[in-house]
Amino acid sequence: MKVTERIPESEEDPFDEELAIDPQIVLADERYEVIGNILSDVYEPGHGKWQLSDMLDEVFLHKYLGVPIFLVTMWAMFTFTFEASRVFMAMIEALFTWLGGFTSQIPIPWLASLVTEGVLGGVGFILTFVPPIFLLYLAISILEDTGYLSRAAFVMDRWMTKLGLHGRSFIPLLLGFGCSVAAVMAARTVDGESNRLTTILVSPLMSCAGRLPLYILIAGVFFPNLAGTMVFLMYIIGIIMAVIIAMVLKRTILQEESSPLIMELSMYQMPTAHGSFRHMWDRGVLFLRQAGTFLLAGGLVIWGLSSFGLGGYGVPVEQSFIGIIGTSIQPFFAHLGFTWHVVAALIFGFVAKEAVVQSLSIIFAVSGETAIESALMAVLSPISAFALMLFVLLYVPCLATIGAVRKETGSWKWTAFSVIYQILLAYAMASVAVFIGGYFFG
Amino acid sequence: MLDMKVRVALIGNPNVGKSVVFNNLTGLKQHTGNWPGKTVEQKIGFFEYKGHEFEIVDLPGVYSLSALSEDERVARDYLIHTRPDVVVDIVNASQIERNLYLTLLLVELQLNLVVVLNMYDVVRNRGDKIDTDALSEKLGVKVVTTVATKGEGMQDLRDAILEAAEEHALSKERNERRELHLPGDINGGDHLHYHPRDHHHGEYERLKPPNVKYSPEIERKLKQILEILRDKRDILDRFPPRWLALRILERDPEVMTLITDPELQRQLLEVTV
Amino acid sequence: MAEIPADLTENALMLAIVIGLSYLITGIVQVVMALGLLPQIVGMTDFLGGLLLLVIAAVFLAGVRPIRRGEREGVSFVVVGIIVAGLVCGVQLVIIATSALGWWLGLEDWSGWTLQQQLTPAVWLFVVTLTVLAFSHLLNQYQNRELHKGGGQTG
Numbered sequence: 001m002k003v004t005e006r007i008p009e010s011e012e013d014p015f016d017e018e019l020a021i022d023p024q025i026v027l028a029d030e031r032y033e034v035i036g037n038i039l040s041d042v043y044e045p046g047h048g049k050w051q052l053s054d055m056l057d058e059v060f061l062h063k064y065l066g067v068p069i070f071l072v073t074m075w076a077m078f079t080f081t082f083e084a085s086r087v088f089m090a091m092i093e094a095l096f097t098w099l100g101g102f103t104s105q106i107p108i109p110w111l112a113s114l115v116t117e118g119v120l121g122g123v124g125f126i127l128t129f130v131p132p133i134f135l136l137y138l139a140i141s142i143l144e145d146t147g148y149l150s151r152a153a154f155v156m157d158r159w160m161t162k163l164g165l166h167g168r169s170f171i172p173l174l175l176g177f178g179c180s181v182a183a184v185m186a187a188r189t190v191d192g193e194s195n196r197l198t199t200i201l202v203s204p205l206m207s208c209a210g211r212l213p214l215y216i217l218i219a220g221v222f223f224p225n226l227a228g229t230m231v232f233l234m235y236i237i238g239i240i241m242a243v244i245i246a247m248v249l250k251r252t253i254l255q256e257e258s259s260p261l262i263m264e265l266s267m268y269q270m271p272t273a274h275g276s277f278r279h280m281w282d283r284g285v286l287f288l289r290q291a292g293t294f295l296l297a298g299g300l301v302i303w304g305l306s307s308f309g310l311g312g313y314g315v316p317v318e319q320s321f322i323g324i325i326g327t328s329i330q331p332f333f334a335h336l337g338f339t340w341h342v343v344a345a346l347i348f349g350f351v352a353k354e355a356v357v358q359s360l361s362i363i364f365a366v367s368g369e370t371a372i373e374s375a376l377m378a379v380l381s382p383i384s385a386f387a388l389m390l391f392v393l394l395y396v397p398c399l400a401t402i403g404a405v406r407k408e409t410g411s412w413k414w415t416a417f418s419v420i421y422q423i424l425l426a427y428a429m430a431s432v433a434v435f436i437g438g439y440f441f442g
Numbered sequence: 443m444l445d446m447k448v449r450v451a452l453i454g455n456p457n458v459g460k461s462v463v464f465n466n467l468t469g470l471k472q473h474t475g476n477w478p479g480k481t482v483e484q485k486i487g488f489f490e491y492k493g494h495e496f497e498i499v500d501l502p503g504v505y506s507l508s509a510l511s512e513d514e515r516v517a518r519d520y521l522i523h524t525r526p527d528v529v530v531d532i533v534n535a536s537q538i539e540r541n542l543y544l545t546l547l548l549v550e551l552q553l554n555l556v557v558v559l560n561m562y563d564v565v566r567n568r569g570d571k572i573d574t575d576a577l578s579e580k581l582g583v584k585v586v587t588t589v590a591t592k593g594e595g596m597q598d599l600r601d602a603i604l605e606a607a608e609e610h611a612l613s614k615e616r617n618e619r620r621e622l623h624l625p626g627d628i629n630g631g632d633h634l635h636y637h638p639r640d641h642h643h644g645e646y647e648r649l650k651p652p653n654v655k656y657s658p659e660i661e662r663k664l665k666q667i668l669e670i671l672r673d674k675r676d677i678l679d680r681f682p683p684r685w686l687a688l689r690i691l692e693r694d695p696e697v698m699t700l701i702t703d704p705e706l707q708r709q710l711l712e713v714t715v
Numbered sequence: 716m717a718e719i720p721a722d723l724t725e726n727a728l729m730l731a732i733v734i735g736l737s738y739l740i741t742g743i744v745q746v747v748m749a750l751g752l753l754p755q756i757v758g759m760t761d762f763l764g765g766l767l768l769l770v771i772a773a774v775f776l777a778g779v780r781p782i783r784r785g786e787r788e789g790v791s792f793v794v795v796g797i798i799v800a801g802l803v804c805g806v807q808l809v810i811i812a813t814s815a816l817g818w819w820l821g822l823e824d825w826s827g828w829t830l831q832q833q834l835t836p837a838v839w840l841f842v843v844t845l846t847v848l849a850f851s852h853l854l855n856q857y858q859n860r861e862l863h864k865g866g867g868q869t870g
Binding site: 052054055056058059060062064065068069071072073075076079080083084085086087088090091094229232 | 763767770771773774777788790791792794795796798799802803806809810813814816817820822823824825
C-alpha cells in the first residue's frame with residue numbers, strides 16, 4: 001500500500017535511541033502492527049492501477065528534488081504576483097492621479113489638501129496595491145486547492161525535524177504568507193504546548209500580504225532590475241529568521257521532547273477556477289474593508305498630524321506634529337540612514353504594515369513632493385532602503401496580530417515578549433545589513 | 443426500546459470529510475458554539491430517524507487522543523466523561539492505514555463504535571477493495587462505506603447508528619438482569635465498568651469486551667497494572683479500566699498526575715514495556 | 716485522477732534525456748551569461764531564471780536511471796518535469812500578456828517594451844518540450860500501427 005511510505009515515523013529521527021525506550025513509541029508500533037495484520041486480511045489491492053497523484057508525490061516529495069521544486073514554485077508564485085500586477089497597478093495609479101487633478105482644484109486649500117493628499121494620497125495609494133495582494137491570494141489559493149501546500153509542508157518537515165522543530169508548524173507558517181493572524185490561529189493544530197507557543201511566536205516573521213506594498217515600492221524604486229528577486233529574497237529571509245528564532249526558542253526557554261509527526265496528504269486535485277477565485281475574493285475583501293475603514297481613518301489622522309503643528313495649520317511639514325515625533329525618535333535610527341519621514345511611517349506601521357507605505361505617501365504629498373518614488377530616492381540610499389525592507393519584514397506585523405497572539409497564548413507576558421523580540425530583531429538585522437552593506441558597497 | 447435521545451459523537455482525522463458527513467446527517471438542524479472554556483469550535487446537530495431522536499456532536503478532527511493539543515484534549519475528555527451512546531469514527535478509506543490508528547485508540551476506550559470508510563470511491567477507482575465484513579469482525583464494530591460528497595451510503599450509516607444504539611440499550615438491560623458482579627469489581631476479570639463524570643444517564647457504564655488485543659506481553663502488563671490499582675476505586679471508577687492501564691503504561695502525563703500516592707506511583711512505574 | 720497516456724510511458728527514456736538535456740544546456744549557458752562570463756543575449760540575463768532551468772533539467776534527468784531500470788516510478792519524473800516546466804512557462808506567458816497590455820495602453824513604463832526581452836528560455840524550451848511530446852505521440856502511433864500489421868501477418 002502506498003500510505004505506508006508516507007509515515008514519517010522514527011526512521012529519520014536523530015534521537016532514535018531515546019525513542020526506543022519511549023513507551024508511547026512502543027505502543028504506537030504495537031498499534032501499527034495490529035493495523036498491518038488487520039489490513040493484510042481485509043485490504044484487497046487491485047491490479048495496482050497507478051494514480052497520477054501517487055506519481056506526483058514520487059517527485060514532489062523526493063529526497064533531493066523536493067526542496068528545489070518547492071523553491072521554484074515559490075519563485076513562480078512571487079514572480080506572478082509581482083510582475084503580472086504591475087500593469088494593473090499603473091492603471092489604478094493613473095486613475096487616482098486623474099482624480100487628484102480634480103480634487104486639488106477645490107477652492108478651500110485645507111479641504112483640497114485633505115482630499116488630495118490625505119484621502120487619495122493615503123487610501124488611494126494603498127489601493128494601487130490591490131492587484132498584487134489579490135494575485136498573491138489567488139496563487140496561495142491555487143497551491144492550497146491543488147493539495148501542493150501540504151506537500152510543501154511535508155518536504156520542509158524533513159529539514160524542520162533535523163533542526164529539532166515540529167514539522168506540523170510549517171503549515172501555519174506557510175499560511176503566514178497570506179496573513180499573520182491566520183498563521184497565529186492555525187498554530188492551534190500543532191501538538192504540544194511549547195511547540196504551539198514557538199509557532200505562535202515565530203509565525204509573524206513570515207512575510208504577510210500587508211508587507212508586500214512596501215517591498216514593491218522600495219524594490220521598484222531602488223532595485224528596478226532585481227525587483228522580483230528582492231521581493232522573493234524578503235520572503236526567504238522571513239522563513240530563515242522564523243526557523244532560526246524557533247530553534248533558539250526550542251533550545252532555550254521552550255524545551256520539549258519532539259512528538260512524532262503524522263500528516264495527512266490528501267489526493268491532488270485540479271483547482272477549480274470558481275473555488276480559487278472565491279478564496280482570493282474572500283481574503284482580498286478583508287484587505288479592501290481594512291482600506292475602507294481604519295486605513296482611511298488612519299490616513300486622515302496622519303494627514304492631520306502632518307498638516308498641523310504647534311503653529312497651527314500649514315506649518316512646514318518638519319514642524320508638524322508628525323515631524324516632531326519623527327525627529328525626536330530619528331536619532332535611534334540615524335545609523336540605519338532612516339530620515340524622520342521613514343521613522344514616523346514605521347511608528348504608524350504598528351497599527352498595520354500597510355500604513356507604512358500610506359504614511360510615507362501622505363507625508364511626502366503634504367510636503368509638496370509630487371512623486372513618492374523620487375522623494376524616496378532623495379532621502380534613502382539603496383542600502384538604507386534594503387534595511388527598511390528588512391525592518392518592515394521583521395518588526396511587529398499589526399495590532400490584529402498582537403491581538404491574535406494574546407488570544408492564542410492567553411498571556412500578556414508572551415504577547416509582550418513577542419512584540420519586544422520582534423522589534424529588537426528588526427533593529428538588529430537592519431543594523432547588520434547597513435553595516436555589511438556599508439562595508440562592501442559604501 | 444430507546445426512550446431517550448440517542449447521543450452520537452462524530453470523530454475522525456482532519457480532512458476526511460467529517461463535516462460533510464455531519465451536514466448530510468443533520469441538514470440545517472445544527473448550531474455552533476465553543477466548547478466550554480475552550481477556543482475550539484463545537485457543532486451540535488439533530489436528526490430523526492425511524493421515530494428516534496438523535497443528537498450529534500462533531501468532535502474536532504484529530505490524529506490521536508494524546509491530550510497534547512487542545513483539539514485532542516476536547517475530544518478525549520468528551521469521550522471519557524460524557525460517554526456518548528454511539529461514536530461514529532470517520533475514516534479516509536484511501537488512507538486507511540494511518541486513519542485506523544485513531545480507530546484503535548477509540549477501540550481502547552471500548553466505545554460503541556461505528557466505523558465509516560469515507561471516500562470509498564477513491565479506493566474503488568484504484569481498483570482496490572476493503573472487506574468490510576472482515577474488518578467489522580476484527581474490530582468488533584459496525585463498518586459502513588460511504589462517499590459523503592455524493593451522499594452515497596448515508597442511509598446505511600443511519601441504519602448502523604440506530605442498530606448500534608439499540609444494541610447498546612439492550613446490553614444495558616441484559617446487564618441489569620444478570621448482575622454478574624458489581625460495577626467496578628475487577629474480580630469478574632473483565633474490568634467492564636466505570637462511571638463517566640458527565641454521563642447523561644448518571645450511572646455506571648457497561649463496556650463492551652475489547653475486541654482488539656495487543657501482544658501477550660503488553661496484555662500481561664495491563665493486568666499487572668490493574669492488579670495494583672485493584673482497591674483504588676477513586677481512580678478506577680473514573681475511566682475505562684483497560685484504557686487507564688494503557689495510559690499508565692504509556693506514562694500519559696495527564697493520567698499520571700492523578701496518581702498522587704508516592705508508593706502507588708512507584709509500584710506503577712515499575713511496570714514497564 | 717487521469718491516467719498516464721501510453722506514449723509517455725513508452726518513450727519516457729527518450730523524453731527524459733532529450734528534454735532534460737535541452738534544459739540543462741540552456742540553463743548552464745544562461746547562468747554563465749548572467750555571471751557576465753559570456754556575451755549576453757537578450758532574454759537570457761537572469762541568473763535566477765537560469766537556476767530554474769537547471770532545477771527542471773534535474774527533475775527530467777533524475778528520471779533517466781529508474782526508467783532504464785524499468786521502474787514505473789521513473790515516468791513520474793517526466794510527468795512532474797512537464798508540469799513544473801509548464802508552470803514556469805505559464806507564469807512567463809502571463810507576464811508577457813500583461814506587459815503587452817501596458818505597451819498597448821501606452822503606459823510610460825512599457826514604452827520601451829519588446830517581446831524579445833521577455834521571450835525567455837522558459838517559454839521556448841517549453842515549446843520544444845511540447846514538440847518533443849507531439850513527436851513521441853506520433854512515433855508511438857506509428858509503432859502501434861506497425862505492431863498491428865505485424866500481428867495481422869503472423870495471424
